[in-house]
Amino acid sequence: xRPLTMRRVVWTCALLSGILFAVSVMALKLGAVPIxxxxxxxxxxxxxxxxxxxxxxxxxxxxxxxxxxxxxxxxLVGAALSVAGAGFQALLRNPLADPYVLGVSSGSALGAxxxxxxxxxxxxxxxxxxxxxxxxxxTGVYYLGxxxxxxxxxxLLLAGIISASFLSAIIMFLMTTLTSRDVRGMAFWMMGxxxxxxxxxxxxxxxxxLVVGIGAIYTTSPDLNLLVTGEREAMHLGVDVTxxxxxxxxxxxxxxxxxxxxxxxxxxxxxxxxxVMRFLFGSDYRLLIPTSALGGAIALVLADTLARTIIAxxxxxxxAMTAIAGAPLFIYLLRRSMR
Amino acid sequence: MPADSPAAPIEVxxxxxxxxEVPQPVRRIVSLAPNLTETVYALDAGDRLVGDTNVDxxxxxxxxxxxxxxxxxxxxxxxVALHPDLVxxxxxxxxxxxxxxxxxxxxxxxxxxxxxxxxxxxxxxxxARLIGAGQRGDSAVxxxxxxxxxxxxxxxxxxxxxxxxxxxxxxxxSVGKHTFLNDALVHAGAQSVxxxxxxxxxxxxxxxxxxxxxxxxxxxxxxxxxxxPIEELSKLPGWRDLDAVRNGxxxxxxxxxxxxxxxxxxxxxxxxxxxxxEIFAPAAPAASKLIAPENHTEVCTACAR
Numbered sequence: 001x002r003p004l005t006m007r008r009v010v011w012t013c014a015l016l017s018g019i020l021f022a023v024s025v026m027a028l029k030l031g032a033v034p035i036x037x038x039x040x041x042x043x044x045x046x047x048x049x050x051x052x053x054x055x056x057x058x059x060x061x062x063x064x065x066x067x068x069x070x071x072x073x074x075x076l077v078g079a080a081l082s083v084a085g086a087g088f089q090a091l092l093r094n095p096l097a098d099p100y101v102l103g104v105s106s107g108s109a110l111g112a113x114x115x116x117x118x119x120x121x122x123x124x125x126x127x128x129x130x131x132x133x134x135x136x137x138x139t140g141v142y143y144l145g146x147x148x149x150x151x152x153x154x155x156l157l158l159a160g161i162i163s164a165s166f167l168s169a170i171i172m173f174l175m176t177t178l179t180s181r182d183v184r185g186m187a188f189w190m191m192g193x194x195x196x197x198x199x200x201x202x203x204x205x206x207x208x209x210l211v212v213g214i215g216a217i218y219t220t221s222p223d224l225n226l227l228v229t230g231e232r233e234a235m236h237l238g239v240d241v242t243x244x245x246x247x248x249x250x251x252x253x254x255x256x257x258x259x260x261x262x263x264x265x266x267x268x269x270x271x272x273x274x275x276v277m278r279f280l281f282g283s284d285y286r287l288l289i290p291t292s293a294l295g296g297a298i299a300l301v302l303a304d305t306l307a308r309t310i311i312a313x314x315x316x317x318x319x320a321m322t323a324i325a326g327a328p329l330f331i332y333l334l335r336r337s338m339r
Numbered sequence: 340m341p342a343d344s345p346a347a348p349i350e351v352x353x354x355x356x357x358x359x360e361v362p363q364p365v366r367r368i369v370s371l372a373p374n375l376t377e378t379v380y381a382l383d384a385g386d387r388l389v390g391d392t393n394v395d396x397x398x399x400x401x402x403x404x405x406x407x408x409x410x411x412x413x414x415x416x417x418x419v420a421l422h423p424d425l426v427x428x429x430x431x432x433x434x435x436x437x438x439x440x441x442x443x444x445x446x447x448x449x450x451x452x453x454x455x456x457x458x459x460x461x462x463x464x465x466x467a468r469l470i471g472a473g474q475r476g477d478s479a480v481x482x483x484x485x486x487x488x489x490x491x492x493x494x495x496x497x498x499x500x501x502x503x504x505x506x507x508x509x510x511x512x513s514v515g516k517h518t519f520l521n522d523a524l525v526h527a528g529a530q531s532v533x534x535x536x537x538x539x540x541x542x543x544x545x546x547x548x549x550x551x552x553x554x555x556x557x558x559x560x561x562x563x564x565x566x567x568p569i570e571e572l573s574k575l576p577g578w579r580d581l582d583a584v585r586n587g588x589x590x591x592x593x594x595x596x597x598x599x600x601x602x603x604x605x606x607x608x609x610x611x612x613x614x615x616x617e618i619f620a621p622a623a624p625a626a627s628k629l630i631a632p633e634n635h636t637e638v639c640t641a642c643a644r
Contacts, residue, residue, distance in 0.1 A: 031416050033420040058419065058422075062420060066415055066416050066419065066444070176541060193412075195437075197443070308414070312408070313408035313413065313414035314408035314413070315408060315412040316412070
């Protein structure tokens with residue numbers, strides 16, 4: 001493996017940021033309503049000089065009130081899921097780990113179903129219920145996943161998988177017995193869907209929590225490099241294994257909780273993007289965490305643009321898109337790495 | 340009432356209890372559900388519809404309107420680009436998040452929530468007033484009410500048929516008590532044997548065998564793909580043990596029976612005729628084939644006297 005230099009980190013991240021920018025501009029242009037490149041450039045220019053009042057109402061609504069927030073949300077959720085996935089893969093030392101492996105998505109779905117049934121009058125029932133459900137699951141799995149007072153990878157994995165299937169069973173039970181018609185939309189949500197914009201009141205909380213979560217995992221990246229070789233080895237090399245595992249567990253779960261609350265359980269991004277980034281840029285976590293964040297953002301913005309346009313004016317849930325594209329890509333990577 | 344001069348917007352409460360402000364006059368309407376599209380056409384305001392969903396199929400003109408996508412996942416930007424003064428949605432089909440997102444973009448979204456025939460009549464009258472077609476609405480509602488009253492009189496002496504409404508055969512899904520469809524069954528002189536739940540309950544076959552409904556009711560395209568012909572049903576285990584299947588008592592009614600809109604009365608009358616052939620004189624079905632549907636009811640009311 002080539003030694004990691006600051007220069008390489010900066011250049012790699014600059015490259016990915018450039019791709020993310022290009023993909024976002026493309027996503028701003030594409031949609032059910034055609035908008036020409038020149039109109040988009042003029043609109044962006046007016047936005048840049050702060051003259052949004054001069055924009056035609058249509059563009060303001062479609063480009064800046066609908067597409068832009070959705071692209072930003074997609075990028076943030078993609079980054080959160082990918083970093084969480086990379087974190088769980090290191091924590092559990094399991095390449096199949098994804099953000100939902102420990103039951104966070106099932107817990108948040110249960111929270112959302114319960115909130116929709118019993119507090120339907122609250123506008124933010126879905127995201128708040130989902131977030132509370134996710135946090136409750138994270139706490140529960142944490143206590144189930146400990147052995148001798150500290151997190152044990154195998155116990156944690158088993159506790160998470162069992163919790164996930166238990167919670168899914170309860171969701172199935174509730175969805176066949178509950179009567180609120182809002183619950184019907186849940187199928188869409190469970191598949192993962194970015195069509196619901198984040199409520200403006202939650203935007204800042206979401207952004208700050210996300211930066212804190214990704215930052216927390218990034219600070220542990222030198223330790224993660226050692227942890228993946230084995231816990232005992234890492235401990236001998238001076239890593240505070242208990243603390244690192246706790247930080248990664250809390251931060252990765254928290255990122256997943258945020259992502260799922262905003263957009264449902266979008267699959268494959270958190271599993272696949274870290275693998276693609278490892279494949280492209282190597283497995284040093286100091287580079288893997290920032291590249292996963294940027295790569296996840298790119299992947300989800302691309303997938304959502306397809307989901308919005310492929311059968312326009314209807315929309316697919318973006319989770320269907322990521323699964324359709326993700327599964328074959330995963331197989332491809334697997335075959336390549338076996339050669 | 341001046342038709343085209345801008346008037347003050349009117350503030351109304353929709354059927355979910357949301358307060359909305361509707362600009363007046365309403366010149367451009369987007370409908371997010373087939374039954375609401377039908378309602379707008381029935382109010383002679385079809386020329387003001389500027390968009391509907393992929394599945395809107397009645398009347399034929401609804402198929403050629405610009406579509407805004409699927410009922411569950413329409414394109415918000417497409418709706419915005421159509422500049423509607425009013426968006427019509429229904430709690431039964433559309434997602435609440437769609438409604439909230441459109442409202443945040445400053446659009447007036449009126450959401451209906453009909454759980455009975457009476458609710459549909461009221462909601463038709465309310466939509467009519469919102470779009471400045473109050474008189475047309477009142478006469479349409481009065482017409483439907485008169486037909487329902489006439490039907491109720493004819494059925495007054497008949498005991499309700501015990502029916503199982505089949506939404507889906509495998510798994511068996513029927514209709515719960517607190518729904519529009521159940522009320523439509525009641526108006527057609529039927530009583531659902533399913534007493535257990537709201538919504539769309541999944542029913543165990545043992546329960547149906549024990550209850551032995553007199554009739555199975557299927558709805559046209561709603562269950563077309565899975566309403567097997569009777570000879571096929573009579574081969575299937577479970578189904579072949581139902582008295583209704585053995586006696587050939589299967590009623591297939593127009594899918595308008597599940598559309599809380601203007602054609603619901605047609606469908607209710609149709610189902611009543613299928614379930615109560617003894618009341619509707621044997622000559623009536625033959626006559627009905629010769630007579631255009633709109634005249635049909637007059638003939639029937641006449642033969643009742």
